[in-house]
Amino acid sequence: xxxxxxxxxxxxxxxxxxxxxxxxxxxxxxxxxxxxxxxxxxxxxxxxxxxxxxxxxxxxxxxxxxxxxxxxxxxxxxxxxxxxxxxxxxxxxxxxxxxxxxxxxxxxxxxxxxxxxxxxxxxxxxxxxxxxxxxxxxxxxxxxxxxxxxxxxxxxxxxxxxxxxxxxxxxxxxxxxxxxxxxxxxxxxxxxxxxxxxxxxxxxxxxxxxxxxxxxxxxxxxxxxxxxxxxxxxxxxxxxxxxxxxxxxxxxxxxxxxxxxxxxxxxxxxxxxxxxxxxxxxxxxxxxxxxxxxxxxxxxxxxxxxxxxxxxxxxxxxxxxxxxxxxxxxxxxxxxxxxxxxxxxxxxxx
Amino acid sequence: xxxxxxxxxxxxxxxxxxxxxxxxxxxxxxxxxxxxxxxxxxxxxxxxxxxxxxxxxxxxxxxxxxxxxxxxxxxxxxxxxxxxxxxxxxxxxxxxxxxxxxxxxxxxxxxxxxxxxxxxxxxxxxxxxxxxxxxxxxxxxxxxxxxxxxxxxxxxxxxxxxxxxxxxxxxxxxxxxxxxxxxxxxxxxxxxxxxxxxxxxxxxxxxxxxxxxxxxxxxxxxxxxxxxxxxxxxxxxxxxxxxxxxxxxxxxx
Numbered sequence: 001x002x003x004x005x006x007x008x009x010x011x012x013x014x015x016x017x018x019x020x021x022x023x024x025x026x027x028x029x030x031x032x033x034x035x036x037x038x039x040x041x042x043x044x045x046x047x048x049x050x051x052x053x054x055x056x057x058x059x060x061x062x063x064x065x066x067x068x069x070x071x072x073x074x075x076x077x078x079x080x081x082x083x084x085x086x087x088x089x090x091x092x093x094x095x096x097x098x099x100x101x102x103x104x105x106x107x108x109x110x111x112x113x114x115x116x117x118x119x120x121x122x123x124x125x126x127x128x129x130x131x132x133x134x135x136x137x138x139x140x141x142x143x144x145x146x147x148x149x150x151x152x153x154x155x156x157x158x159x160x161x162x163x164x165x166x167x168x169x170x171x172x173x174x175x176x177x178x179x180x181x182x183x184x185x186x187x188x189x190x191x192x193x194x195x196x197x198x199x200x201x202x203x204x205x206x207x208x209x210x211x212x213x214x215x216x217x218x219x220x221x222x223x224x225x226x227x228x229x230x231x232x233x234x235x236x237x238x239x240x241x242x243x244x245x246x247x248x249x250x251x252x253x254x255x256x257x258x259x260x261x262x263x264x265x266x267x268x269x270x271x272x273x274x275x276x277x278x279x280x281x282x283x284x285x286x287x288x289x290x291x292x293x294x295x296x297x298x299x300x301x302x303x304x305x306x307x308x309x310x311x312x313x314x315x316x317x318x319x320x321x322x323x324x325x326x327x328x329x330x331x332x333x334x335x336x337x338x339x340x341x342x343x344x345x346x347x348x349x350x
Numbered sequence: 351x352x353x354x355x356x357x358x359x360x361x362x363x364x365x366x367x368x369x370x371x372x373x374x375x376x377x378x379x380x381x382x383x384x385x386x387x388x389x390x391x392x393x394x395x396x397x398x399x400x401x402x403x404x405x406x407x408x409x410x411x412x413x414x415x416x417x418x419x420x421x422x423x424x425x426x427x428x429x430x431x432x433x434x435x436x437x438x439x440x441x442x443x444x445x446x447x448x449x450x451x452x453x454x455x456x457x458x459x460x461x462x463x464x465x466x467x468x469x470x471x472x473x474x475x476x477x478x479x480x481x482x483x484x485x486x487x488x489x490x491x492x493x494x495x496x497x498x499x500x501x502x503x504x505x506x507x508x509x510x511x512x513x514x515x516x517x518x519x520x521x522x523x524x525x526x527x528x529x530x531x532x533x534x535x536x537x538x539x540x541x542x543x544x545x546x547x548x549x550x551x552x553x554x555x556x557x558x559x560x561x562x563x564x565x566x567x568x569x570x571x572x573x574x575x576x577x578x579x580x581x582x583x584x585x586x587x588x589x590x591x592x593x594x595x596x597x598x599x600x601x602x603x
Contacts, residue, residue: 246446
């Protein structure tokens with residue numbers, strides 16, 4: 001403060017190393033790693049498909065059919081769902097200014113899960129013609145319903161209170177959905193129960209083009225919305241009052257992030273069940289590495305989530321081949337201990 | 351110029367209507383007992399809460415009609431406290447809310463002697479350091495790093511910016527605010543608890559009590575023994591400074 005105000009630019013400080021890393025390098029590295037994982041994943045599985053098999057021995061109808069009908073849609077699904085779950089986790093954490101926020105915390109995932117359980121147990125017999133699409137639709141509507149409810153609750157208050165209301169509403173919805181899901185499991189037949197419990201663990205084994213197309217239509221717009229909210233999420237970290245002073249329309253930002261998350265996560269749950277820990281783990285690790293700025297964190301989380309889910313799904317397909325482990329189990333088995341280790345290592349998780 | 355036309359809040363926390371204008375080149379101090387509505391008044395002046403009656407206009411345009419980003423270039427706010435969810439480096443935090451170039455950020459940091467802390471995590475700062483970081487951020491938002499881009503009539507609203515500063519830092523901050531007002535023709539509006547700071551550095555003082563502005567004017571006119579003793583319900587020893595005749599408020603023994 002002692003320096004003259006008239007010429008603050010004359011005094012050049014020693015430039016210290018920025019704590020944030022150059023964005024382009026990080027994103028390129030993550031994108032390359034994701035591409036590499038995609039290529040390896042495309043070749044491995046219960047039927048090994050090297051480029052030689054696919055291209056050399058033309059035409060190799062069975063190999064092509066496996067690759068085109070089964071593997072490609074599954075990879076698309078894994079990449080999109082991974083990106084959506086991790087990206088929405090990062091956005092939720094920014095919105096709540098809390099590193100432990102997550103779409104599952106808002107009750108979106110369990111609401112979608114409950115809707116799917118209701119569908120499988122009560123309605124699938126009556127409207128079986130809809131098939132898998134009925135299940136997708138149910139999950140989607142479940143998440144949307146929870147979103148509207150949670151949002152209506154949150155709109156009544158302003159500022160930080162509204163965020164706590166949202167979290168508490170999510171808690172109540174999680175509990176309620178858990179109980180109702182238990183009721184559904186109680187009255188379900190053995191076959192339905194098996195279907196539900198496999199789906200509930202999170203699995204990409206439904207992945208056909210029908211599912212991949214649904215994801216291709218629904219998820220990229222949600223990702224785009226989240227990416228556009230990054231500067232607003234940065235500002236929100238100052239607190240709502242200061243952020244408003246810095247030009248942020250906070251209610252609009254909240255609407256946008258919550259809606260994008262509801263649409264994207266609802267679709268993810270309907271397509272692949274509840275895949276845990278991605279939304280919590282990926283942004284958390286990347287934040288330790290890249291710093292908390294959302295302009296870099298959001299796209300990096302999306303790439304990292306896609307990378308992690310592709311790897312986890314490849315493991316799920318190959319570890320017990322030809323049988324399959326639900327990928328949700330793998331992410332939870334990888335994520336849980338790592339997260340605990342992180343928490344133990346740092347007393348203040350950021 | 352910020353103009354209040356009979357502006358106030360009916361809904362709780364309420365604020366009795368105020369009509370006044372804040373001129374460029376003016377440092378206004380808002381004082382009053384706890385819960386008198388000082389922070390509520392700042393939400394009115396910053397446009398965070400839209401008045402239930404009357405209006406607040408900046409440059410003749412009501413605050414809620416401004417484009418939020420345009421408005422952000424002309425008025426910045428320093429809130430009472432900062433609760434961060436994540437550990438932002440000080441330098442990145444100061445750059446938040448502006449598209450300032452790196453050297454402008456450095457200039458804002460240097461104005462508040464924050465250079466040594468620039469690479470530290472903001473969650474690990476003391477209360478006073480955090481307050482200085484928030485002031486630097488607000489200056490950066492107003493484009494103060496590059497003097498050429500400084501908009502005339504920029505407005506800075508601060509909510510108890512000195513509450514955690516030591517006496518030397520208090521003086522440096524208040525002198526900085528005075529220089530901004532005098533050299534840059536800014537409007538600075540500052541909620542203060544320390545009446546002596548208000549007496550020494552403010553051009554005008556507003557005294558609030560129970561959601562109502564009960565006195566406004568020069569420090570000498572407002573900070574009178576009878577008025578202060580009644581509003582604050584304290585026994586005070588109000589005298590006059592020997593250097594510049596500013597009121598000097600001490601607690602009675």
